[in-house]
Amino acid sequence: xxxxxxxxxxxxxxxxxxxxxxxxxxxxxxxxxxxxxxxxxxxxxxxxxxxxxxxxxxxxxxxxxxxxxxxxxxxxxxxxxxxxxxxxxxxxxxxxxxxxxxxxxxxxxxxxxxxxxxxxxxxxxxxxxxxxxxxxxxxxxxxxxxxxxxxxxxxxxxxxxxxxxxx
Numbered sequence: 354x355x356x357x358x359x360x361x362x363x364x365x366x367x368x369x370x371x372x373x374x375x376x377x378x379x380x381x382x383x384x385x386x387x388x389x390x391x392x393x394x395x396x397x398x399x400x401x402x403x404x405x406x407x408x409x410x411x412x413x414x415x416x417x418x419x420x421x422x423x424x425x426x427x428x429x430x431x432x433x434x435x436x437x438x439x440x441x442x443x444x445x446x447x448x449x450x451x452x453x454x455x456x457x458x459x460x461x462x463x464x465x466x467x468x469x470x471x472x473x474x475x476x477x478x479x480x481x482x483x484x485x486x487x488x489x490x491x492x493x494x495x496x497x498x499x500x501x502x503x504x505x506x507x508x509x510x511x512x513x514x515x516x517x518x519x520x
Contacts, residue, residue, distance in 0.1 A: 356408040356478035359428070363404050363480075370494055371414045372518070374406040378482075385487055392419040392464065398488030407432060407470065408478040415469035415516045416496045418485065422462040424448055425482035430472055431456050432479045435512045437467035437502065443509045447473070448481065467502070469516030 359365070365374035379402035387395045397420075404427075407413065415435070424434070431449025438444075448470075449456035462468045472479055499517040503510045 356406060359406055359478065359480055363406075365404060365406055368405070368413075370491065370496070371416055372407075373411050373413055374408075375403045377401060377403050379484075380488060390487060393487065394492060395490075397490060400484060400486040401488035402482060402484045403489075405481045405483050406478055407472045407481075409472060409475050411472070412516050412518060413468075413470040414496060414518065415467050415502060415513065416494055417467045418464060418489070418493050418495075420464045420485055420487050420493070422468070423484040423486075424460045424462065425484070426450065426456070426458045426479070427482060428480040430474055430477035430479050432470045432472055432481070433512075434460065434462075434468055434470045435509060435516055436462060437506045437509065437513075439465050441506065443506050445512065448479075449473075467497075471515055 360374050363376060365376050368375045381399040383399045384396050385399055390397060426448045431447050434446045436444050446460055447456045448460055499513055499520050502513045
């Protein structure tokens with residue numbers, strides 16, 4: 354199976370802001386009011402979920418959300434996720450199928466942690482899932498330029514460069 358096959362079979366489309374391909378598969382019908390969401394400008398669905406695919410030459414650009422993101426690895430090649438924490442620390446995590454080699458099949462990114470992901474290797478693809486709670490809204494999505502992120506996390510300059518293709 355190729356990336357094109359998966360994109361066609363799962364009806365994925367280009368992600369409009371972060372790169373890669375996606376399709377929303379779930380949006381809770383239950384809505385949380387803004388009064389119970391101090392970090393949000395309005396009401397949000399309790400949760401949302403998407404399929405997310407990366408192929409060579411595509412990355413999930415560095416971004417931050419106010420709520421938690423739970424990533425699930427489904428199929429393909431492993432990916433490397435960079436996480437940049439508010440305290441100035443950071444780490445890289447491998448999502449993939451080989452848990453004996455240190456890959457994880459599921460990973461939580463807390464709200465307020467910058468994250469971006471790239472495919473390992475020059476071939477293949479990775480199919481992931483991402484569940485967000487409270488649910489995703491484009492209003493909550495924040496990106497930043499390479500210079501700003503590198504200034505805050507200089508130890509991760511090379512990874513930041515890879516995950517900010519637009520500079």
